[in-house]
Amino acid sequence: MKASMDDLYLFILTVRHGGISAAAQAHGLQRSKVSRRLQELEKALGCQLLIRTTRQIELTEHGRLLYKHINQPLSDVNQAISLLKNQQQSLQGVLRIAVPAAFIASAMFAALLDDYARQFPDISLEVIHRHQSVDLKRENIDLQLLPDIVDIINEDYIQQVFFPSKRGLFCSPHYLTKNPMPQGLNDLFEHAILTSHYDSSTLPEGLNIRLISEDLGLVSRMAQSGHGIALLPIILVQQQIKTGTLVHVLPDIYQSEIAMTLVYSSRQFLPQKTRVMINLLRDKFLNHR
Numbered sequence: 001m002k003a004s005m006d007d008l009y010l011f012i013l014t015v016r017h018g019g020i021s022a023a024a025q026a027h028g029l030q031r032s033k034v035s036r037r038l039q040e041l042e043k044a045l046g047c048q049l050l051i052r053t054t055r056q057i058e059l060t061e062h063g064r065l066l067y068k069h070i071n072q073p074l075s076d077v078n079q080a081i082s083l084l085k086n087q088q089q090s091l092q093g094v095l096r097i098a099v100p101a102a103f104i105a106s107a108m109f110a111a112l113l114d115d116y117a118r119q120f121p122d123i124s125l126e127v128i129h130r131h132q133s134v135d136l137k138r139e140n141i142d143l144q145l146l147p148d149i150v151d152i153i154n155e156d157y158i159q160q161v162f163f164p165s166k167r168g169l170f171c172s173p174h175y176l177t178k179n180p181m182p183q184g185l186n187d188l189f190e191h192a193i194l195t196s197h198y199d200s201s202t203l204p205e206g207l208n209i210r211l212i213s214e215d216l217g218l219v220s221r222m223a224q225s226g227h228g229i230a231l232l233p234i235i236l237v238q239q240q241i242k243t244g245t246l247v248h249v250l251p252d253i254y255q256s257e258i259a260m261t262l263v264y265s266s267r268q269f270l271p272q273k274t275r276v277m278i279n280l281l282r283d284k285f286l287n288h289r
Helices: 006-016 018-028 029-046 061-070 074-089 107-119 175-176 185-190 216-224 234-243 272-286
Strands: 050-052 057-059 091-097 123-129 143-147 158-171 192-195 208-212 229-233 246-248 256-264
Touching: 006 018, 006 029, 006 057, 018 029, 018 143, 029 107, 057 061, 091 107, 091 272, 107 234, 107 272, 143 272, 158 216, 158 234, 175 229, 185 256, 208 216, 216 234, 229 234, 256 272
Parallel strands: 091 123, 091 143, 192 208, 192 229
Antiparallel strands: 050 057, 143 256, 158 229, 158 246, 158 256
16 A cells, blocks of 8 residues: 555644644644544554554654654655655564563573574564563563563553463472471461562462562572572473472472463554564464463
8 A cells, every 4th residue: 555645744734733633623624534544644654653642642663753754855755655664564673572580581581582583683682671561652662571460551552461381389409408398388487488579479478578589590599599489480490390409399289370461562563573573472482381
């Protein structure tokens, strides 16, 4: 679909007047028509230009790029249109992904980035530490991964829960030489507990929380050093269990589910670089147990 010059003009008016209603009123146009034509322009370019709120509009990164060039000679306008389309369709540029430190520390995430970087060498990766939901459009972030217990800031964003796994309690054999093996959940009140901020909310109140960290690698290392009993995803400590550096505590009594939520802003305006990362995540983790 080719972008209409009339729609580009309406885009200019909307930006200059700071909103769709203001632009329509100033030029004697119907608001619904201006809104519809702007949607057609976004559809033609394959990307979102405006963040619409009740009283005003904000420009996305693509919107700012287009507006920057649109008052230039026609050749520059056409160049800007081609640039936007190429950005959406090409496997180049920067992919920005927000991930909590707990997941960044995992070998699985490192393997995922390694596969992505090998398959798409022209795409640069920017990994941003975030443990709360962010406004993807305003912060110019392509994807976010969060524990499924975290509320998403924008309910219109696409959300997919994947990577279901189990959590368990683990400690080192050295810890058990100085402390008795718990026989039930009530025995945990006599032990030091190591956990993350997310996981601490799933534990009984009143426990002796010795360490809270979003870096699950740190939690695991502290458990291996004998500082307490750690609540960790089982998938992250399988090697430590095999080598005997960690012991599974109360395996038949305490286990809880954990999953991750994949968040992105739109299906309609999904750049190819983002789409291939989503597909890679699904292939690796969607059916993982």
